[in-house]
Amino acid sequence: MPDRYFSETPIEGPLATLAGSEAHHLLHVMRAGPGDRVTLFDGAGAEFDAEVQTLARATATLRVLERREVSRESARELVLAVAIPKGDRQKWLVEKLTELGVTSLVPLLTERSVVRLAGSALDKLRRNVVEASKQCGRNRLMEITAPRSWNECIEGFPEHRRLVAHPGVAAGLTAGSQTPTVVAVGPEGGLTDHEVELAQQHGWRPIALGPRILRIETAAIAAATLVALADGG
Ligand code: SAM
Numbered sequence: 001m002p003d004r005y006f007s008e009t010p011i012e013g014p015l016a017t018l019a020g021s022e023a024h025h026l027l028h029v030m031r032a033g034p035g036d037r038v039t040l041f042d043g044a045g046a047e048f049d050a051e052v053q054t055l056a057r058a059t060a061t062l063r064v065l066e067r068r069e070v071s072r073e074s075a076r077e078l079v080l081a082v083a084i085p086k087g088d089r090q091k092w093l094v095e096k097l098t099e100l101g102v103t104s105l106v107p108l109l110t111e112r113s114v115v116r117l118a119g120s121a122l123d124k125l126r127r128n129v130v131e132a133s134k135q136c137g138r139n140r141l142m143e144i145t146a147p148r149s150w151n152e153c154i155e156g157f158p159e160h161r162r163l164v165a166h167p168g169v170a171a172g173l174t175a176g177s178q179t180p181t182v183v184a185v186g187p188e189g190g191l192t193d194h195e196v197e198l199a200q201q202h203g204w205r206p207i208a209l210g211p212r213i214l215r216i217e218t219a220a221i222a223a224a225t226l227v228a229l230a231d232g233g
Contacts, residue, residue, distance in 0.1 A: 003030060003038050003039065004038070004039045004040070004047075004134045004135075004137070005018055005025070005026060005038055005039070005040050005041075005134070006022055006040075006042070006043065006133070007040050007041070007042045008020070008022075008042075009042070010042050011040060011042045011046075011048055011064060011067075013064070014063060014064055015053070015062065015063060015064065016040055016048065016050055016062045016064055017059055017060070017061055017062075018040075018059065018060045018062065019059045020058075021127075023058055023059050024058070026038070026052070026060050027060060032055070032060070033052065033055070034054065035051060036052045037049065037050070037051055037065075038050055038052065038062070040062065040064070041139045043130075043133075043139070043140060043141040044140070045071065045139050045140050046067050046068060046070070046139060047067075047068055047070050047139050048064050048067050048068070049064075049065040049068075050062040050063060050064050050065060051063045051065055071139070072137050072139065073101060073103075073138070073140055074101040074103075074228060075178050076178040076179065076180060076181065076227075077103045077160075077180035077181070078102050078103050078180075078181050078182075078183070078224060078227055079102070079103060079104045079105075079106060079157065079160065079180075079181070079183070080097055080102050080104075080106070080182075080183055080185065080223065080224060081105075081106040081108045081148070081182060081184040081185070082105060082106070082107065082108055082185045082216060082220045083107075083108045083109075083110050083112075083115070083185065083186050083187035083216060084107045084108070084113075084115045084117055084216075085188070085215070085216040085217055086114065086115055089215075089216070090115075090125060091125070092217055093105075093216070093217040093220060094125050094128045094132065094142075094144070095128055095131070095132040096217070096221045096224075097220060097221070097224055098128075098129050098133055098136065098138065098141075099132055099135075099136045100221065100224040100225060101224075101228065102142050102224050103142065104142065104143040104144070104145055105143070105144045106147075106148050107122075107144070107145070107146075107147040107148070108147070108148060108150065108153055108184065108186075109147050109149050109150065110150045110191060110192075110195060111150070111191075111192050111194075112187045112188075112190065112191075112192065113187045114187060114188065114189075115187075116147065117147055122144060122146075125144055126144050129141050129142050129144065150191075150195050150198070150199075151198070153184060154184075154198060154202040154204060155202060157182045159180065160179070160180045161179045161180070162181075162182055162184075162199075162202070162203055162204040162205065163181065163182070163183045163184070163204065163206075164183070164184045164191070164196060164199045164204045164205070164206050164207070165184065165185045165186070165207060165208075165209055165219050165223055166186070166191060166196055166206040166208070167190070167208060167209075167213050168208065169206040169207065169208050170208070171205065171206065171208065172208055172209075173207050173226045173227065173230050175230040181227055183207075183220075183223040183224075183227065184199070185216055185219045185220045185223060186216075187216065188215070188216060209223060209226070210222070
């Protein structure tokens with residue numbers, strides 16, 4: 001995959017501008033010069049062949065040569081609602097869910113949640129989505145929504161197939177054709193019986209991800225992989 005750069009502003013005309021860390025990468029890491037060819041994407045689905053035109057200290061202007069609709073998205077919408085883990089495990093979670101084609105990540109606030117993400121932490125994770133998308137070739141960004149409480153989450157997806165990962169239950173994942181799907185993953189201390197019962201009352205189905213207890217991020221990645229495999233990618 002050629003070097004890919006993310007444009008924060010939609011690419012619509014014959015010119016595109018890179019600023020901030022993207023311009024820094026192009027100018028100071030790749031040491032690009034006028035005439036060099038790169039691939040751009042703006043998160044809306046397409047990718048663009050472009051040629052470096054002018055370079056300033058903190059911005060680069062590129063001439064757009066060709067726009068291509070290239071979709072590397074999965075056929076089915078998949079939302080992961082996850083009680084976000086601590087520290088470095090957050091970046092890892094976001095990176096892997098982006099690579100696995102998850103549509104949206106909903107940070108979940110449950111009774112036993114420890115991590116409550118605020119503005120700058122969310123911005124940092126959204127930047128991790130961009131980095132992972134550059135690497136894996138996604139032209140649409142995985143959305144990271146505002147945090148939701150358990151009640152908001154279980155009431156929020158009436159049209160989706162709704163699954164809650166819960167260790168020890170008998171049911172596993174079954175194929176769901178291309179139905180939009182949401183999977184909830186609880187915190188280190190687990191979801192309470194009350195939270196699982198409430199979810200069931202709202203049509204959520206508890207599923208097991210095997211006989212061992214997985215950490216939050218492993219459970220989220222396993223769920224994303226299993227849904228993708230059960231539904232044919
Ligand atoms: N002691 C907690 C419990 O029994 O629920 C363990 C919580 S686990 C570290 C964090 C979350 O990952 C759980 O709330 C659940 O959503 C998910 N999870 C972990 N292992 C799982 C499994 N084998 N099957 C289904 N979900 C699992």
